[in-house]
Amino acid sequence: MAASEERTLPSPSPYPIAPPxxxxxxxxxxxxxxxxxxxxxxxxxxPADDARALLLDCCASxxxxxxxxxxxxxxxxxxxxxxxxxxxxxxxxxxxxEALAAEQDEYPAPGDTPQSxxxxxxxxxxxxxxxxxxxxxxxxxxxxxxxxxxQVLASLRTRLAHDPDEERIVAAEQLRRLARExxxxxxxxxxxx
Numbered sequence: 001m002a003a004s005e006e007r008t009l010p011s012p013s014p015y016p017i018a019p020p021x022x023x024x025x026x027x028x029x030x031x032x033x034x035x036x037x038x039x040x041x042x043x044x045x046x047p048a049d050d051a052r053a054l055l056l057d058c059c060a061s062x063x064x065x066x067x068x069x070x071x072x073x074x075x076x077x078x079x080x081x082x083x084x085x086x087x088x089x090x091x092x093x094x095x096x097x098e099a100l101a102a103e104q105d106e107y108p109a110p111g112d113t114p115q116s117x118x119x120x121x122x123x124x125x126x127x128x129x130x131x132x133x134x135x136x137x138x139x140x141x142x143x144x145x146x147x148x149x150x151q152v153l154a155s156l157r158t159r160l161a162h163d164p165d166e167e168r169i170v171a172a173e174q175l176r177r178l179a180r181e182x183x184x185x186x187x188x189x190x191x192x193x
Contacts, residue, residue, distance in 0.1 A: 037077070037187070037191050038190065038191045039186070039187030039188060039189070039190035039191035039192075040074060040076065040077055040080065040187055040190075042190045042191075043072070043074075043080075043186075043187060043190065044072050044073035044074060045073075048069050051068075051069045051072065052065045052066060052069050054186055055068050055069065055183070057182065057186065058084075058178075058179045058182035058183050058186060059084075059088070059099050059175060059178075059179040059182070060098065060099045060101075060102030060103070061091055061095045061096070061098055061099040062095075062098070063087075063091075063095055064084075064087045064088065064091060064095065064099070064179075067083075067087045067090075068080070068083055068084060068087060071083055077184065077187065080183065080187075081180050081183065081184070084176075084179055084180060084183055085176060085180070088172070088175065088176040088179060089176070091172065093168075096168065096171075096172055096175070097134075099175055100134035100135070100137070100171060100175065101133075101134055103134060103135040103137055103175075104135050105125045105129070105135045105136060107121060107122070107125075108121075108148070108149060113149060117149055117153070120153060121149070121152065121153060121156075124136075124153065124156040124157065124160070125156070127160060128156055128159065128160055131160065131164075132164060132167050132168075132171070134171070136152075136155075136156060136159070137171055137174040137175055137178060138151065138152055138155050138174055139174055139177035139178050139181060140152070141177070141181050
């Protein structure tokens with residue numbers, strides 16, 4: 001595909017966090033351009049507004065998304081993720097607040113979780129949001145599905161003890177990790193769409 005061709009991306013998801021996707025298969029060689037899979041190719045050649053909308057589903061900071069769009073094309077997924085990390089570290093307090101304000105709490109499906117655990121989870125989320133003014137974020141990528149509830153509850157308890165400045169640092173790191181996961185998931189969807 002010529003560098004000047006543009007592809008339209010699917011409409012952004014109405015959900016702020018994409019469901020977990022299977023691991024991305026090893027990227028295929030594309031000649032002299034290095035390793036690149038179809039999803040990254042779609043992202044690199046999409047109209048700027050479409051690429052920006054995809055990124056805003058990953059992290060709701062306008063400047064973060066615009067910065068990533070402006071630096072296209074990316075030679076591989078690692079380069080895009082590194083750029084996303086760098087842009088995340090450069091968020092101002094106002095931009096971090098903007099991104100955190102767009103996040104929503106996630107709860108497990110009621111049928112899969114005991115009612116007492118759901119009640120405790122909702123109460124802890126409400127206490128967290130009341131104290132810090134935004135939804136609780138936690139990357140669970142490193143944990144098995146059956147560990148998620150315990151990890152969320154334990155992390156909520158620990159982080160409720162933080163002061164606002166300390167928690168802002170932790171929340172920013174969790175947002176950075178989630179943005180990486182969401183970018184990877186979005187490119188996976190584009191690869192197999």
